Amino acid sequence: MVRHKFLLDEEQMPTRWYNVIPDLPSPPPPPLHPGTHEPIGPEALAPLFPMALIEQEVTAERYVDIPEAVLDVYRLWRPSPLYRAHGLEKALGTPARIYYKYEGVSPAGSHKPNTAVPQAYYNAQAGVRRLTTETGAGQWGTALAFASALFGLECEVWQVGASYDQKPYRRTMIETFGGTVHRSPSELTAAGRAVLGERADHPGSLGIAISEAVEVAAQDPDTRYALGSVLNHVLLHQTVIGEEALLQLELAGETPDVVIGCTGGGSNFAGLAFPLLREKLAGRMSPVIRAVEPASCPSLTQGVYAYDFGDTAGMTPLMKMHTLGHDFVPDPIHAGGLRYHGMAPLLSHVYELGLLEAIAVPQSECFAAGVQFARTEGIVPAPEPTHALAGCVREALACKDSGEEKVIVTALCGHGHLDLAAYDAYLSGRMVDEAVSPERFASALAGVPALG
Numbered sequence: 306m307v308r309h310k311f312l313l314d315e316e317q318m319p320t321r322w323y324n325v326i327p328d329l330p331s332p333p334p335p336p337l338h339p340g341t342h343e344p345i346g347p348e349a350l351a352p353l354f355p356m357a358l359i360e361q362e363v364t365a366e367r368y369v370d371i372p373e374a375v376l377d378v379y380r381l382w383r384p385s386p387l388y389r390a391h392g393l394e395k396a397l398g399t400p401a402r403i404y405y406k407y408e409g410v411s412p413a414g415s416h417k418p419n420t421a422v423p424q425a426y427y428n429a430q431a432g433v434r435r436l437t438t439e440t441g442a443g444q445w446g447t448a449l450a451f452a453s454a455l456f457g458l459e460c461e462v463w464q465v466g467a468s469y470d471q472k473p474y475r476r477t478m479i480e481t482f483g484g485t486v487h488r489s490p491s492e493l494t495a496a497g498r499a500v501l502g503e504r505a506d507h508p509g510s511l512g513i514a515i516s517e518a519v520e521v522a523a524q525d526p527d528t529r530y531a532l533g534s535v536l537n538h539v540l541l542h543q544t545v546i547g548e549e550a551l552l553q554l555e556l557a558g559e560t561p562d563v564v565i566g567c568t569g570g571g572s573n574f575a576g577l578a579f580p581l582l583r584e585k586l587a588g589r590m591s592p593v594i595r596a597v598e599p600a601s602c603p604s605l606t607q608g609v610y611a612y613d614f615g616d617t618a619g620m621t622p623l624m625k626m627h628t629l630g631h632d633f634v635p636d637p638i639h640a641g642g643l644r645y646h647g648m649a650p651l652l653s654h655v656y657e658l659g660l661l662e663a664i665a666v667p668q669s670e671c672f673a674a675g676v677q678f679a680r681t682e683g684i685v686p687a688p689e690p691t692h693a694l695a696g697c698v699r700e701a702l703a704c705k706d707s708g709e710e711k712v713i714v715t716a717l718c719g720h721g722h723l724d725l726a727a728y729d730a731y732l733s734g735r736m737v738d739e740a741v742s743p744e745r746f747a748s749a750l751a752g753v754p755a756l757g
């Protein structure tokens with residue numbers, strides 16, 4: 306009998322999140338105040354986040370206990386399965402063994418509820434009444450609306466205009482969970498009105514939607530803001546993925562040689578990779594860790610490592626990260642979750658330390674891998690993890706050439722059931738790979754603030 310799934314029982318689910326910072330050779334540079342350029346203290350973030358999350362953002366502890374109420378919600382879909390991709394391996398004719406950790410089993414269909422649930426929980430504990438947020442493809446908005454419903458919070462979502470127009474069913478899903486959705490840029494905020502003043506049919510961007518959600522939260526004492534990626538506490542919450550994967554790889558009797566994931570803001574990939582990086586730094590395994598980003602929004606491979614804003618209007622603290630410039634507006638590619646100008650500061654730091662590799666792949670190669678995966682494994686992947694799959698296919702074919710039996714582990718961070726318009730574009734030959742001109746990169750990079 307060939308085994309397809311490696312499953313854990315509910316009581317084997319990890320009960321703490323892992324913080325990689327104490328295990329790194331140096332800590333990441335601190336966020337800076339946008340005006341003074343001095344490191345910010347926790348109180349600077351208090352208008353936006355509850356204190357429990359701010360503490361997690363800066364914690365030096367290696368492990369953080371997951372609250373019982375959060376574990377109870379996680380158990381609705383966790384532990385998630387680890388699959389061996391026998392069908393894909395056979396189709397590729399590779400001696401490599403490919404494993405994927407499938408996060409599409411969650412209520413939102415992606416890894417996002419892993420952090421939405423604790424974020425809603427800590428906000429509710431702090432007496433917050435309403436959460437605001439941005440969403441790209443709609444995965445994060447869906448996850449936060451779901452989590453808000455469970456903990457009795459209102460949830461207001463600014464959705465990137467291009468995705469709002471392309472993916473109406475995500476909006477319906479957010480509304481089904483009780484959330485409210487606005488097309489971003491909107492007339493509801495000063496940040497939105499400023500952008501619309503320049504271009505009435507603006508397609509929006511994650512940076513703009515963040516500005517709008519932050520602006521509304523900052524003005525109302527009963528409202529806080531929630532971010533679906535990028536920040537340390539978000540990456541922390543996602544480490545349940547990698548902690549489970551380690552137990553499941555042990556069940557499979559495997560030691561990973563290559564870990565591959567897609568990176569938008571970096572959270573699903575860090576969630577899988579950081580616990581494995583801990584094992585690597587402790588000398589217990591030595592996997593290559595490789596991020597895959599879209600060729601049209603390549604912050605790690607084409608960006609600069611510099612202090613920049615997290616949003617377009619420049620309202621957030623300055624964070625040192627790989628960035629294409631906070632006013633870079635990526636082409637409206639189908640992997641909406643990967644259209645962010647920056648990379649998580651913590652993942653950027655790990656990249657600077659040389660503990661992580663990155664490649665950029667054009668979207669048609671990614672969809673080719675996604676379709677091959679669907680036809681061999683039976684799951685239609687979200688457009689974002691097709692990038693990870695394209696990376697796996699490249700690695701598996703290299704193994705075919707070299708004869709190496711590598712163990713490849715990837716995060717299949719979501720399903721694509723609400724992204725079928727993107728598959729339609731690919732299957733009907735309408736998908737194009739638009740190269741970003743060097744001038745466009747240069748003009749966006751010119752907007753990165755120059756610090757003393």
Ligand SMILES: *Cc1c(COP(=O)(O)O)cnc(C)c1O
Pocket residue numbers: 415416417444445533534535567568569570571572573574642643687689690718719720
């Ligand atoms: C949001 C999202 C991403 C991108 O965010 P990361 O923080 O890089 O994980 C990738 N895949 C899916 C399915 C998403 O919903």
